[in-house]
Amino acid sequence: MTWLDRYHEDHKSVLLLLAKLEGNLTEMEKGQTRPNIMLEFEEFGDVIKQVIIPHFKAEEEDAYPKLVKLNPAATQFVDNMLEDHRKLHKAFKEYLAALGPANQDKLIKSGKIMLQLLMKHIEKEENALPELLKRAQKKPQ
Numbered sequence: 001m002t003w004l005d006r007y008h009e010d011h012k013s014v015l016l017l018l019a020k021l022e023g024n025l026t027e028m029e030k031g032q033t034r035p036n037i038m039l040e041f042e043e044f045g046d047v048i049k050q051v052i053i054p055h056f057k058a059e060e061e062d063a064y065p066k067l068v069k070l071n072p073a074a075t076q077f078v079d080n081m082l083e084d085h086r087k088l089h090k091a092f093k094e095y096l097a098a099l100g101p102a103n104q105d106k107l108i109k110s111g112k113i114m115l116q117l118l119m120k121h122i123e124k125e126e127n128a129l130p131e132l133l134k135r136a137q138k139k140p141q
């Protein structure tokens with residue numbers, strides 16, 4: 001298992017949960033609510049706090065510096081990813097606040113924004129990381 005595998009595994013599991021979240025947001029938007037739907041939105045809130053936020057922290061403190069060390073050309077990519085993290089932290093805050101005394105409109109709006117940002121962010125990391133590392137390995141030591 002390489003240091004990257006752990007990040008890749010998190011990305012895969014979060015993408016699966018995002019597909020479920022997207023379905024739930026669409027259901028709520030159409031007014032087809034189920035008794036457990038709020039519980040599932042709350043569960044995603046726990047995933048944010050217990051998985052995604054620690055994942056971001058580990059990337060910021062471990063993966064990104066490691067990547068830049070291996071391939072200095074990755075600096076721009078890392079800056080871009082850090083900017084995404086900043087936007088996402090704001091989006092998480094809004095989503096978590098909307099869970100409180102459930103406000104459906106706020107939950108749908110903040111959920112959709114967060115979903116799009118997070119999907120794009122994971123896609124960018126998944127697409128760029130293998131290539132940036134491959135280029136780093138080709139360089140003479």
Ligand SMILES: [Fe+2]
Nearest residue numbers: 007011059125
């Ligand atoms: Fe990531």
Ligand SMILES: [Fe+2]
Nearest residue numbers: 056059081125
């Ligand atoms: Fe990230």
